[in-house]
Amino acid sequence: MPSVRLTDVGLLVETQPPRPISTILLTNDLTEAVMDEAEALTCDLIVSYHPPASSSQSNDCVRVGSTTGWWPAGGGQVSVLLSQALASGPCRFKLEFKVRNAEELQPITEQLKKEDSKTTLTHSVNSCEAEGLVASVLCSDTALPSAVQTLLLHGVASQALAILKTEQPPLPGHGQGRLIVLDQSVTVATAVEKMKSHLGMKHLRLALGSGHTLESTVSRAAGCAGSGASVLKGVRADLYVTGEMSHHEVLDAVASGASVILSDHSNSERGFLAVVKEKLGARLPDSVTVAISKADRDPLEVV
Template identity: 60%
Template sequence: MELKEVLQVMEQLAPLSLAESWDNVGLLVEPSKPRPVKTILLTNDLTDAVMEEAEAMSCDLIISYHPPLFRPIKRLVQKDWKQRLAIRAVESGIAIFSPHTSWDSVKGGVNDWLVGGLGSGQVSVLSQALSGATQSHKLEFTVKSAGELSTVMEELKACDSGTTLQHSVSSGIHVSVTCSESALTPSVQALLRHNAPSLSLNVSTFEKPPLPGHGQGRLSVLDQPVTVATAIQKMKSHLGLTHLRLALGLGKTLDSSVCTAAVCAGSGASVLAGVKADLYITGEMSHHEVLDVAAKGISIILSDHSNSERGFLSVFRERLAVRLPDSVAVVVSKADRDPLEVV
């Protein structure tokens, strides 16, 4: 199977347009000599141990949830461990793809999997994803004659070839024009050069529509409330961990009831901020963020960053495998693990 065909399947499962604007997702390393993709390795992080595993199995594509290349780089040298891994991938002809926050946001993705550990409930999105459609604006103004309308429209079309026009005639000619974000400033400048349009100009922005079920973080109103102690045991089982970190909310005990839980995989403080719930579940929060939340009577379960994400790899493996031919093996890394452990 060709690499581009695998990437098309990946896009169908979790469109990259769902990723956060700051993220670095998609194909990060592409071999110069194309070869059929026969073995895909799924990992949460690309480390030296995972790269050795990939090389040993003659892997053709590594899907690393966290992008191993995130910030811009000016050189590829051996002293930087991430650059060293990229060099090894290129030399071995291994492609690297990262989905990161597109998996967090997509309906049925990492955050839906994480909140499902507590049991069924009415789940909603904390930070709603919006359509990837290009931002557009509507400019409304009046011109005095058909001749002026023709002149103005020629200037606007020079600013944006996609400009569309609607107009009606009353005492003057009322004009409504839509333009792209990049064309807004030059379009306004063009209109201000004409007397009638400049005096009557009104600008409005079209909001991007929400994508139901997609976005960052989840809030679940549990069908069957549980105690904090039970929530801990459920999450240990769900995440495959023997230990979790707990901060009891002010006035709460292990027997306190949890009716609502807010979750965010990874480092979730910014997404969870201000959310009303009995329990927060995330990978990590800073010391002071924990103190602030606990003071509000909200209990917190922390699993360490990648432990809140890694279990989804097995779920995704099944989804990906059924969409690929039998000739392609999809394997979850055995070398991948959280760098922190309780000792």
């Protein structure tokens, strides 16, 4: 049985004892048919974009140039992220409160440190010294209830206590979806043909925007691999391109004046496996074979 490495929103890894890897199979979905194929090929490792029987969406936070960035856009385009990804890290809260002086602040600081060793505290003198000190506490989400209780027990009035959730810094170039602004507009019909060619599909689903025809021009296109409605919602564009959207999400897009191209979920992602194969091949020794699954396919088809 080959070991399995699964990637979706983040990285899931099945632990295995260290052993040599000579054959890797890439797949979008790890179905029974793909597993049978892997066993027939005596693969040592499977890299799957989706975990088995996954219900999660696949709007991965990746650098432009990955799954979504792999889609064609035409020449001279400007491409920007639609949803900025933030650095990973524990959730932190900032508590701001007032005390009369440093002597009153000291026992509060000591108590907070006892409850959470990772708590950091800073304070500054208010512009009006009569109002005392303004203190600021950073604590983890698990330490928040006890920190608030400590402040209240030490006489910090609840109306003078502000609690703010801090955000992690953005990851430059990482995020979900992208907006493409073309230097030269194309028609909806041309955009459809470009996507057919790029995805290797004979048929796509198309919903024309309100007042649009196949000859309507597209100068702004927004796309997201997988199930991208939540990322595309509200984006001003002539065309939305994604794998799947619900009936009402399509109606909302059409009413806003955007045409919609749907390829079905995994069809919008599977072609990127060729890019993964190329990147792995450039980094692995020649003794390792990287193959793309032939059994992997979208469960939906046009009949």
